[in-house]
Amino acid sequence: MKELQIKAAELLENGTVNLLIGFSEDLGKRPVPCFIETSAEANMLVFNQECKNNLSVYLHKKEVKDAVKIGLVANVATLRSVLQLLSENQLWSLTLTYLTVNGAGELVVLSSAEELEAYVQANFPTCRPEDQEMIDKLNAMSREERWAFWKDQLSECVKCYACRAVCPMCYCTVCTTECNQPQWIKTSAQTSGNFEYHTMRAMHLAGRCINCGECGRICPAGIPVHLLTAQMNQEMEKEFGGKTGWSLKGGYALNTFKPGDKENFIK
Amino acid sequence: MDTNQYIPYQVRIADIIDEAPLVRTYRLEFTDPSANFTFKAGQFAEYGVFGEGESTFCIASSPTREGYIECTFRSSGRVTKALANCEINDIIGLRGPFGKAFPIEEWYGKDIVFITGGIGLPPLRCVIWNVLDQREKFGKVSIYYGARTVADLVYKEELENWKSRPDVDLFLTVDPGGETKDWKDNIGFVPTIIEQNLPSSKNAIAIVAGPPILIKMSMPILAKCGFANDKIFTTLENRMKCGVGKCGHCTVGKTYVCKDGPVFTYEEVLQMPQEY
Amino acid sequence: MELKLISTSDIAVFVDGLLKAGKVVVAPVLKQSGKVFFKPVQSFAEVATDYIQTAFSAKEVVFPKVEELFTYQHNEDGSLDIKDQLDRIPETVVWGLRPCDAAGFDYLNKFFLQENPDAYFKARYDKTTLVTISCSKCDESCFCTSVDSHPGDTKGSDILLTAMDGKYYVEVMTEKGSLLITSNSTLFTSTDTLSKDAFLAKPVTHFAMEEIKDKIQNAYASVEWKQASMGCFSCGACAFACPTCTCFDIQDEGTQDHGKRVRCWDACGLSLFTKHSSGHNPRNTQTERRRQRLMHKFKYSVENLGVVSCVGCGRCIRVCPSHLNIFENILSVTK
Numbered sequence: 001m002k003e004l005q006i007k008a009a010e011l012l013e014n015g016t017v018n019l020l021i022g023f024s025e026d027l028g029k030r031p032v033p034c035f036i037e038t039s040a041e042a043n044m045l046v047f048n049q050e051c052k053n054n055l056s057v058y059l060h061k062k063e064v065k066d067a068v069k070i071g072l073v074a075n076v077a078t079l080r081s082v083l084q085l086l087s088e089n090q091l092w093s094l095t096l097t098y099l100t101v102n103g104a105g106e107l108v109v110l111s112s113a114e115e116l117e118a119y120v121q122a123n124f125p126t127c128r129p130e131d132q133e134m135i136d137k138l139n140a141m142s143r144e145e146r147w148a149f150w151k152d153q154l155s156e157c158v159k160c161y162a163c164r165a166v167c168p169m170c171y172c173t174v175c176t177t178e179c180n181q182p183q184w185i186k187t188s189a190q191t192s193g194n195f196e197y198h199t200m201r202a203m204h205l206a207g208r209c210i211n212c213g214e215c216g217r218i219c220p221a222g223i224p225v226h227l228l229t230a231q232m233n234q235e236m237e238k239e240f241g242g243k244t245g246w247s248l249k250g251g252y253a254l255n256t257f258k259p260g261d262k263e264n265f266i267k
Numbered sequence: 268m269d270t271n272q273y274i275p276y277q278v279r280i281a282d283i284i285d286e287a288p289l290v291r292t293y294r295l296e297f298t299d300p301s302a303n304f305t306f307k308a309g310q311f312a313e314y315g316v317f318g319e320g321e322s323t324f325c326i327a328s329s330p331t332r333e334g335y336i337e338c339t340f341r342s343s344g345r346v347t348k349a350l351a352n353c354e355i356n357d358i359i360g361l362r363g364p365f366g367k368a369f370p371i372e373e374w375y376g377k378d379i380v381f382i383t384g385g386i387g388l389p390p391l392r393c394v395i396w397n398v399l400d401q402r403e404k405f406g407k408v409s410i411y412y413g414a415r416t417v418a419d420l421v422y423k424e425e426l427e428n429w430k431s432r433p434d435v436d437l438f439l440t441v442d443p444g445g446e447t448k449d450w451k452d453n454i455g456f457v458p459t460i461i462e463q464n465l466p467s468s469k470n471a472i473a474i475v476a477g478p479p480i481l482i483k484m485s486m487p488i489l490a491k492c493g494f495a496n497d498k499i500f501t502t503l504e505n506r507m508k509c510g511v512g513k514c515g516h517c518t519v520g521k522t523y524v525c526k527d528g529p530v531f532t533y534e535e536v537l538q539m540p541q542e543y
Numbered sequence: 544m545e546l547k548l549i550s551t552s553d554i555a556v557f558v559d560g561l562l563k564a565g566k567v568v569v570a571p572v573l574k575q576s577g578k579v580f581f582k583p584v585q586s587f588a589e590v591a592t593d594y595i596q597t598a599f600s601a602k603e604v605v606f607p608k609v610e611e612l613f614t615y616q617h618n619e620d621g622s623l624d625i626k627d628q629l630d631r632i633p634e635t636v637v638w639g640l641r642p643c644d645a646a647g648f649d650y651l652n653k654f655f656l657q658e659n660p661d662a663y664f665k666a667r668y669d670k671t672t673l674v675t676i677s678c679s680k681c682d683e684s685c686f687c688t689s690v691d692s693h694p695g696d697t698k699g700s701d702i703l704l705t706a707m708d709g710k711y712y713v714e715v716m717t718e719k720g721s722l723l724i725t726s727n728s729t730l731f732t733s734t735d736t737l738s739k740d741a742f743l744a745k746p747v748t749h750f751a752m753e754e755i756k757d758k759i760q761n762a763y764a765s766v767e768w769k770q771a772s773m774g775c776f777s778c779g780a781c782a783f784a785c786p787t788c789t790c791f792d793i794q795d796e797g798t799q800d801h802g803k804r805v806r807c808w809d810a811c812g813l814s815l816f817t818k819h820s821s822g823h824n825p826r827n828t829q830t831e832r833r834r835q836r837l838m839h840k841f842k843y844s845v846e847n848l849g850v851v852s853c854v855g856c857g858r859c860i861r862v863c864p865s866h867l868n869i870f871e872n873i874l875s876v877t878k
Contacts, residue, residue: 027747028683032866035773053864062828063773156580158599158608158783158808165778166864178815180345187794188609188807218864220598220780222576271662273612273793273804277623317615317623318799344820349799358623479823505825506817508793511659515790515811518835519825521843526659540763542817542825542835 001047003107004073004099009042011071017097021058022073023051033058037067047073047101054212056081056168059091069095076100076123077212079110080245081168083120084210086113087250090171117248124246127211127230134224135231150195150228156221157194159187163215163225164201169208176200202228207236207252210245272511275315275360276302280353281335286421287414290386291351292327292339298358305364306330308371308393309502309530312363313510314338319349323507325529326364327389329396339389339421365510366529369394369474369500378406378471382485384457385414387477388421390502390529394474395429402434409436409466413457416445438464458484468493474500475533486533496534503529503536505543519543545721547713547731549704554711555587560727561636562586569604570638571597581637590639595682596856600786601637601644602651605667608783609807612663612793616801629666636723640675642696642703643687643856647786648673649699653848654789663806672719675700681744684857686870688748692855695739705739712737749870752851758877759842763834771872772833774865779810781836781859781867787852790816811835837872 004022011017024034024044031051034044035058056078058064072078079098085091098110102123110116127135138146161177164170177185177197185200186193209229216226233244239262240253282294297304306312306326315321322344328337342351353359371394379398383391398405410429414420420441429437440453440460453460458481465488466473473494475485482501489499505517505524512526520540522528549557562568562585572582573591578598584590613627640648648668655664678685678694687693697703701720704711713731715721724731782788792809796802809816812832818824826832844852853869860868 026683026866026868026871030866032868033774035770057776058774061773061776063769063830156574158779160779160783160810161813162778162780162862162864165776181348183345183794186796187792188796188805190609214864218780218862220784220862221580222574222578222598224576270660271627271629272659273662273806274625274627277625315795315804316799317617317804318795318797318802320795321793347820358621504819506819509791509806513655513659513661513789513791514793514806514809516809516816518839518843520838521846542831 001045001101004047004101005042005045007099007107007109008036008045008071008073009039011097012037012042013039016069017071018069019064019067020045020071020073021055021064022071022099023047023053023055035064045073051075052214052217054078054081054166054168054214056085057166057214059085059094059096059168060171065093068093069097071097071099073099076120076125077210079116079120080125080210081212083113083116083248084208084245085168085171086116087248087252088208089250113248121246124243127234128213131211131213131227131230134227135234138227138231150198151191153223154194154198155191156223157189157198158221159189159194159197160220162218162220166214166218167205168212169205169210170201176204198225198228202232205229206232207240207242207254208244209233272362273509275313275321275362276304277358278336278361280355280357280359283353283355286339286423287419289342289351290339290419290421291342292337292389292421293350293353294328294335294337295359295361296335304336306336307364307368308397309368309390310364310366311507311510311525311529312336312338312361312365313507314340314346314350315360315362316346316349316353317360320346321360321362321508322346322350323504323510323525325390325393325502327392329393329400331397331400339386339392341386362510365525367527369530371397374472375404376406376470378467378469379408380466380471380473381408381410381412382457382461382473382475382477382481382489383412384477384481385419386421387481388412390476391474392422392425399429399432399435406470407436408434409438411438411440411457411461411464413440413442413453413455413460414445415442417441417447417450419445436464456484457481458488461485461488465492468495468498472498472500476502496537497532499533501531501533501536503531503543545713545715545724546734546736547715547724548734549711549713549731551706551709551711553730557727557730558587558590558638561723564726565634567633567635568638569601569635581639595678595680596641596685596858596861598858598862599784600647600856600858601640602647602786604635604637604671605648605651605664606655606789609805610663612804612806614801614803615797629662632666632670635667635671636674637671638674640673640700641678641856642675642692642694642698642700643685643854644786645673645675645699645703646687646692646696646854647699647856650787650844650848650850650852650854651789652699653850654787654852657848672701672723673699674702674704674720674723677703677705677739677742678744679706679742681746682857683747684860684868685744685746685855686749686857687855688746689750689752689870690851690853690855691752694743694746705742707737707739707742712739746855750874755841755873755877756845756851759838759873762842762876763838765876765878767875767878768834769830771837771875772830772867774863774867775812775829775833776865777812777814777829777832778864779808779813780862780864781869782810782812783808784858784862786854786856786858787840811839833867833872837869837876840869841873
């Protein structure tokens, strides 16, 4: 990815960017997130279909925020996350430049939130076929079958919170799980507590999750937790309309009120 | 019970004393007469409210006084708030004693200087009682103690008692602005009061405990008076859970504050990574 | 030590025999996600064979992710009953460990029992026999040869099996292992010492442990820690997958009237691990927390127990969502 490396070096050299978050390769030729601050390091950058990590999650780290001018190498799912974060008034202290590769294999540089919005809307991703297949299967299940499915899956959860850590939308400084007065969610990894945690998370992500799929991909226990939030989100779209990670304009279903909102749940 | 360190003793709250806003002392008695609980000054215990959890405080009474133990705590988190809601005759859990004690036997014949502030007095009261209960074994005893306001001073009755003793030099103070109209003692931060009444380091041991800022400001003064770092003792507080050096919460470098401490010399503290 | 042979086809008979004798057998099982986990099995047919490493270690057998310490119950007369379940641990065989995992159990043994012996660990460990299988394959995350071990190491195992052309070479290391063989002695024949070398994987050696043990003494102040932990966002995946991580939390679950006290896995990487109720946090940044993890594995464990607590299994590298690499980090901070 020579073009990407040259551009990255240029941005670092001319001070547009103080810190660039991208991908390099490890010893096994696997793409891993990397953080570079000098143009000389730019030649370690790679970008291909295997670069799946949603690098926007690092934008919440203090060590990254301190750099203020950040470059982000991103696939379109990552860009969509950033758009959602911007619509939630996060990242306001940062000046972001985005580097991505379009469908034709060309390097695209986006230097403003407006350019980001236009690009994402023009290249809006659809749900991955394998995820849609699973969501359809889950929707077709009876309530009892779905309960049994998730009970079986969530009994494997060890409560490592990797799913929460890797999610760009989980940026609360004190998570509900970290509150002990009262102890909303049990800390131990038992099925009931695991249920509490994952359903709480799905609720907190309803209307916000862009289904990058990272939480499920990286789960050490192999639980497809991304299906919970993705399925929840499809329900939200059906009920309330709107698409997550689509626009800079703020507001999502659970934090906005419109006079025309349905009230058919009040009986 | 003695092979499983996670099973608590059952203790009854025999008396409750409200020391200061949010600060209480509980006098505890063991429900099992064969418990044979013995400890040394400086050791701590895990006090538990079943259903809420356990909290760590030093044992604030002295082994020279038998039949009960006392703890003093400030209500700040989930467990201490639940503890504060307890009443006389309630049963709570107690695990311990844990940790290394102050080497009081090595201090016979020496002058002892206590420096502490606010809620830092309870961890030192065990030593103060231990020393005063064997007063003839020690040299001069000086206590420098202060709090933000008069109301925040703990063990108010005992302070009066220590003040009236001719064989104890008590330097009592409150922060400027913390005095009441009838306050007769010093006004000023504890380190300032120490500066005004410098202790001699000759054949002396200093024990410092309390808020980190107090420790930080007192150490240079003690150094000026000639106290070597291995003659200054402190008791460290860190987040603790198991109390026996297994859960990992209290580690500072390779040191477990619960089992290698909580009593350390200042020399030992300086050798640790400064992560406490 | 006894040396035996068993034919490959008799392995299933041996394991099924253990199950028939009423032992709990915990072995690697392939799940739908494609990952392999240690799970109790009902027959040898369930055991996975073609994989490099399990996702999580087998430490759950002796150090469960949630362990009941005791139950408590207030009675009408005002008395309080406290009961533990230490006498209800079943005889267990862990089958199919890797040598790195067995070395992990060796560390756990030292950590939990050497000082202030842990009654719960002891009750489980005493009833557990560890059967290890040497590694014929490895991947780029494996680095056991960098931490004083190798794919045919017997450390920590009760029995070590090495696959060799239609048979397994059986090294019976302990009394516990001996008892297991005796229970099915007809399947085994004695043998002289055989060389395992040709049948073992050859992981890359990234550093010499003695050199690291020396250089890590000054690593605390290294400026490389920040870069080494940039990708870390404070989850517990590495600690929970690790065969030697032992940190835990103690929680009460129930009401003030009745319930239980449990201990559950915790991780020094989680941001609340050292936070005081006053709000003061001695390790306030991720850099400090990651430094603690690595310094503990390679320096503090040595100072306290005489051994490095990293066994080179590579799980932390495989599970980390940011692909942080422990041996690369160790090399950079000890440069």
